[in-house]
Amino acid sequence: MKTDSFKLRHIGPSTKDLGEMLNTIKADSLEQLIYETVPDDILLKKSLNLDFALSEQEYSAHIQKLSAKNKVFKTYIGLGYHEASLPAVIQRNILENPGWYTAYTPYQAEIAQGRLEALLNYQTMICDLTGMELANASLLDESTAAAEAMTMLFAVRSRDQKKNNVNKFFVSEEILPQTLSLLQTRAIPLDIQLVVGDHQQFDFSTEFYGAILQYPGKSGQVYDYADFVEKAHQAEIKVAVAADILSLVSLKSPGSFDADVVVGTTQRFGIPLGYGGPHAGFFATREAYKRTIPGRIIGVTQDLNGGRALRMALQTREQHIKRDKATSNICTAQVLLAVMAGMYSVYHGPEGLSYIASKVNASAVTLSGELEKLGFNQLNTAYFDTIRIQGDATKIKEIAEAHEVNFFYPDSNTVSISLNEATTIEDLNTILSIFAKVVGKEYTPIQKIDTSNTIEKDLRRNTDFLTNEVFNSYHSETELMRYIKKLERKDLSLNHSMIPLGSCTMKLNAASEMLPLSDPQWGNIHPFVPVHQAQGYQEVLKKLEEQLTEITGFAATSLQPNSGAQGEFAGLMVIRAYHESNGDHHRNICLIPSSAHGTNPASAVMAGMKVIVTKATEEGNIDIEDLREKALKHKDNLAALMVTYPSTHGVYESGIREITQIIHDNGGQVYMDGANMNAQVGLTNPGAIGADVCHLNLHKTFAIPHGGGGPGVGPICVAEQLVPFLPGNPVITTGGDQAITAISAAPWGSALACLISYGYITMLGVNGLKEATQYAILNANYIKERLDGHYNVLYVGEKGRAAHEMILDCRPFKANGIEVTDIAKRLMDYGFHAPTVSFPVAGTIMIEPTESESKAELDRFCDAMIAIRKEIAETTADNPNNVMKNAPHTLAMLTADSWDFPYSREQAAYPLSYVAENKFWPSVRRVDDAYGDRNLICTCAPIEEYMETEG
Template identity: 50%
Template structure:
């Protein structure tokens, strides 16, 4: 960490920063001149208040070349030991089909895409997510599934709060099967406490008092492998007006009666074992499926089927699209992301194998488990459960340490279960998976026997199936043609290519989304995530097998702490929303430690991202809104007044800085001092950290805690809407209250299932910082600010720029305001967004934070040529609006209203529009050779919500 820092003039020819930053040194000079600044440093001085400027270089290691950084990651990875892990607890070895690894996980057409808020250019990933939803609905036997959640444990917590909203029962308790996965229980405990939910943990058959709870969570099969019939318990819950939730293993559901057929209301779980590596805990796509009637209270994203302007079917997000921005503190959840890339992998795994392939895998896994159990019985060890799917748990008493040690000598991890957890004796759990072979099972027997070995084939003939007869699945699943068409690799490869061709991702063009920082996700950064040393570790392996991950976490945490000015960092939150939540829990725990549990008021500016108030509510806080002035700044007088009025109960203020409006507010230090003076803590939302790295530090000018979006500032790709990572940094006084093991004094408990959240993608951000170094990171921030001011300056004569600071500057993003054009011409912000597709661009952020506007963030990674191409497109669109202003064109007949134009328009025999076909399909400046065509015309959003279809049509819809 104390390595010398190379200056910009000393950087080697292999300097990665020169390739990460789009504009060349000469381009930077031209752009600086265009914005009217003396030089780049002078521009930064006009953007960032001097009172918060960092006066020294960041103390970071010298920048490494790509080759050097990859070598460093190899050193770190080599300290992890890849054993065969049969630990289970919802994490299993799996085989990622190479055709999916190469064409999805390692393909920038998939991993650089953004959330499908512009559905016309997202049809490929939306179709893949519809396939995911169909897969989940079929396997669970419930009609409606969402497009993924963050992990199984947080999905269980979301199901708990859904049950509270939907249940007829008004009881305050929620029952949890004592045999759920322990990490699930840990997250439930964290989530329940601030909401006043009383968890009742016990045996569903013995301890459930239905009248005392509004719902119940059952594990199927349970964490120790037992498969029990839940129907009687579900009936009791329903009779008392409660909601029944089941956490179910999707591979087990291939062979077991699905939750929907058992009467369950909500099913949740993880699709990790559908081809997604364990990755020391993530990222993995959790799922949620619900019975009819609960779809409008379901958290997360839901892909639905609608129609476009030609009446052709088209996919879009339905119902919950950005509900946090609409309902704010009344939102059903703070989740604004999903695990799209991982959901796509899981869906394509099902497409690749089809139902017959999944049945074969599931039967093989179960057969192995039955043989394992039979062999253990021969060795004098009796499994706890007779009916199992893939997991055998056996009591071993004081033999536990010896058996575990012998297994580790064979490079096999088994689950260590203390006495009193699965039964009075210490026990060992053995969870098999699709990678388990006969040799591994024989090695497990040797670990138990301590000497003589059993042979697999001599035991196999005596092993009987262990599925309970009354729970064997008879219903069909995955009947849609998509699960039957692509058996050869040739066809599968072409299908994945076809889907990606329907999308517009960062590999095709600039994605100028404000607040979302769609910057380069460099190839070198992505390479380590598929190395077995990172991808194949179970999150609960012994610590000595994960020394590489410990080192990685330590290095990244220290670099993030230095960059942000905080004293400690937790990497556990696996999304920005989870980071917000974890930070607010830390604040609550801090106040409680001082005997001030009554401090529950959270001040939030009206301009804040919608997850802020939603997170505050989840943390048990009361939201008080602070107004903003006409320039978009927080109204300092209103902040002072409300902080003083709530001084006795003030917990914190959540402030996004630079502001959501794209401006560094001059009074930020005063805002922080005001909150502190009234007993509160300051939560600085790190969503816009890309405007500060190397130039200012959140912890230096008043922040007590911030979340850090690694999927924005630190280059983890958005993946079509996930994965993300939202670590939090805190000042020293909050460090004892970081999320983690609830048994640690002061800790707030787990907020994600795995200790390091989505650990396997942490190498991406580590690589980025290592390759950029201090000078490169600072240069990236400076150019990000320059690029935003360049775009604002170029567009100002055509579209008013809504917010600037006192010197006429914006930060890293700018908001252009076409609202007056709607009044004068009827042209909407959506017309502009869709017309940009014809020019080959994803639209900027639409109608946030101000309805009817466009928020543009060019990032540092886009070249001047690409910025100029975007500006030219916006100017051309403004000229088309002028034609409407001047009466030369009706808005309803204009290219703007008919955008995006598709190949259907190009081939339309009946062209009766008042503009030329070429004008619509090939607007000026668009290269015809490389033209991107959206696969569908403009989508009817209202139709999609009124006619909700969230799964692929049944086979009957296709006719004979």
């Protein structure tokens, strides 16, 4: 056994398992299985041109050597990114803890109560600091959140504004440059007209439906926006404010001056810079917009016993329900980062945050005063953390970089300095010494921080925040460690058992891939530092782009999109730009199969395209004749086809090359959704099937953890003709020579998370990647065979094989009074997270085991599913008091004095012998979603409620 092989550690089945599994599925070899599963005309004829695998030890040395190429300067660039201090208790117990980072999106609320509570804390924190009524559970970054605000306010225009096609959106020239770029990207396809200007000169014309302001401005100046907002509302103009989260501790909240939406990032609440991400963006608004707010919202409801429970609220707003009627495609949050930011507030509490914010502001005041003593003119009159100094920017930059210090230089005569939580007196003296050298003067070192305040009294916060008990209880490490552990115990993650979610690919997130994320050589790099200071990152990102380009069979890759849904949008915008470059501005029809992901039609509409749905055959494949008919009908205006391969039904459609050719023959481009790429790597690829662009879910196929619903990374890979249009960035040059404007805030998106996928590919190597795909297909077909006779697999390939996932038809069980949801809840009693429920077919479950799971774990899951099938057979529709309908069963139920159920406690809690060895207890009974939506509560209860409960 080659113990230094990463492949041995990543792939679940052993050599002994392989023989037994092949025997079960009646195949002589993995090669035969692949031959019977994947159409021959799309199989790769030669191996991928990738390196051979590094061992974990070799990779550790390799990545450490690369990290040394990053120059970690003291950086005061700002522009929405600031060095932050991550408390070690949060780093060790959340960031580095698989109990938190391997969890899935909390669709199954009963086994996600810990994460849901952490997100409710986060939402409460955002509402308190912004002064708004409702916040979601995070978005991808500040710029994305700002774009969502622009489009949401567009969607909620008054009837008269819609009738008169009011489409102008005012953007303050104080907005961050990356946010302006992203606003431009999102405005173009929706025909929103951006008008950039000085908010102090705005005329409040009725041609505008909305406006966005930066608070404080990108220059650091703090403006009083109360008068602006009042005049805007008088003109029926709604106002969004992009706010710095830490400044809101000291400044009056946007809610207090009547803003309609507040957005920003929580990065400076303890989250590493990571060369741009991942970070949790925030979005807060009025409750009146609860039906149109983008992203996920965590709400309070009750369980079957009437006890308090949490779940995701108002899911009917989301794109998987609304499809092409959705106003947003953002299904991905940044849950892990939101949890960390929320815990930062729990740990520090209101007094701790006030201390940090006051220290940052006082440091800026002190530095400003000392620089003025040296003869420099400081331009900002009211500021929180950023001062602007007049001076020779070229000379200052040269001396600053020699002292390993980065400032921001908006023009040749101005230097902007944004201070942060990590800034010390020693750092202030270093800055002072740089400017003293510029003018050739001596300086007096700073001994203490000036506590005077330059923020005008009318701009200062005078309201309480974070008054809830949770923010005032866990300020010692012991207490916070125990609180985090208490929440962790309520969540089922991959460190407990397999999560067999179809289309979601919950595979091993290896520790050796994750370790670099804790290294400050990777964590403390600002995304806008000069490229030569980030050579370690540049080598990794360039190599990862090359690896993904080779794997997909394309010509180039952009790592900028930081979620799969954002990757879809990016791919379609690149297609749009390609058509426009050819003079085909009229091409706006997007064909989408009826089985497509919910984000597909939402993304197409966001990209300004009209969705035409194509039919599926009885076998679940794309109806090629219907596709041909619609492609011909719309050939003059056809822009694209969006297709998932293998299909969302878990089948390698043999007609895929014919399908892509039909689109090309009619002038369109083919977009391939990368959700099922785990069934392609090393065997076939999007290039081989005839696609032109695909996005990849690095949080699926390439091992970035789901983190409870994020981080995600969704890079796009493109064919030669689309390379010129890959997305750019307004601060650091990226993308093609005809680049579309930004897709996410940072030049390379969530660069820190990309280290994980780089490690995955580098340690598996060319052979390991192919074997991972083969074993994913093996594991799926093994489950299919073991469940044969108990469940009907809805769709199979032409030779009777599944791809890497399969759909089980649970609709016949309705005769017994059993819905697919009942199976999902009963699986919790067996210690498993449910497979994907009612997607893509209502009343079914879709199972994907991944290559990471061993035969033993697959057998436990199959045993559970078979046992549940027997329980279904014993139930009747006229008797809802049964083990299926009452699932999941909690510890409180099992230990209660009374037991009023017609089955034993043992059957409820320990239905199979293996369960007793590693029992996971759901912390609440089945939740009532409808009750929570009727009684929407999306923040922690006020402290008075806790006091009443205790009394």
